[in-house]
Amino acid sequence: MKISYTLNEEDQWYYLKYILKHHPVMRRSYIFNFIFTILTPPLLLGLIFIANLITDVYKLIFLFIFTELVLIYWYVTYPKRQLNKLLKTGLSLLGKYDMEISSEGIREIKIKKEVFVPWDNVKTITQDVNSIYIFTSDTAGYIIPKRDFSESEATELLTKLNTMYNNSII
Numbered sequence: 036m037k038i039s040y041t042l043n044e045e046d047q048w049y050y051l052k053y054i055l056k057h058h059p060v061m062r063r064s065y066i067f068n069f070i071f072t073i074l075t076p077p078l079l080l081g082l083i084f085i086a087n088l089i090t091d092v093y094k095l096i097f098l099f100i101f102t103e104l105v106l107i108y109w110y111v112t113y114p115k116r117q118l119n120k121l122l123k124t125g126l127s128l129l130g131k132y133d134m135e136i137s138s139e140g141i142r143e144i145k146i147k148k149e150v151f152v153p154w155d156n157v158k159t160i161t162q163d164v165n166s167i168y169i170f171t172s173d174t175a176g177y178i179i180p181k182r183d184f185s186e187s188e189a190t191e192l193l194t195k196l197n198t199m200y201n202n203s204i205i
Contacts, residue, residue: 036136036195040183042129044119049165050178051114057161058173072110076102134179138199141169143177154203160196167193 055061080099135142140153158170162181167189170176181189 036192037133038136038179038184038192039131039133040180041131042178042180044129046166046178046180047129048115049163050168053161053163053166053168054174055114061174069110072106073103076106134177136196136199138202140203141177154200157200157203160193160200162193167196169196 055065077099080095080102084095130145133144135144138154140151140155141157143150143152152171156171158172158176159168161168161170164181166181167179168176169179179192184192
């Protein structure tokens with residue numbers, strides 16, 4: 036079976052969000068970083084308040100609120116900025132792909148390279164609303180965007196992938 040699809044920045048963003056949502060280690064790390072980012076400014080401001088015995092509390096409250104808003108904005112936009120920076124470095128993750136799916140494994144063909152992954156190296160095959168993901172490790176894998184296929188074609192593709200994957204395990 037041969038399929039062709041095109042990856043864009045949006046697909047990479049959905050992939051990152053999927054991993055953050057479904058991979059326990061990444062999710063814990065993301066939540067810990069969020070909590071740490073939110074709690075650091077109040078602790079530092081509290082130390083400043085105690086150390087200097089600031090009498091003008093309104094300035095402290097304004098500084099606290101401003102710092103929290105800036106950190107929340109930074110935390111929410113940081114992953115997308117990092118992804119955009121990665122994509123602009125020229126790692127050629129985006130573009131047109133051809134994929135051949137056979138009983139031996141998956142062959143991904145791009146203009147300058149060809150990668151073959153036997154079914155033994157595939158860890159899981161999952162999907163969400165936007166894409167089908169073929170994971171070769173906890174966080175690495177292939178993205179097949181559903182927008183390039185009709186709904187019935189995407190369902191048929193997922194069924195064939197799961198059938199070939201399950202047959203290779205047996």
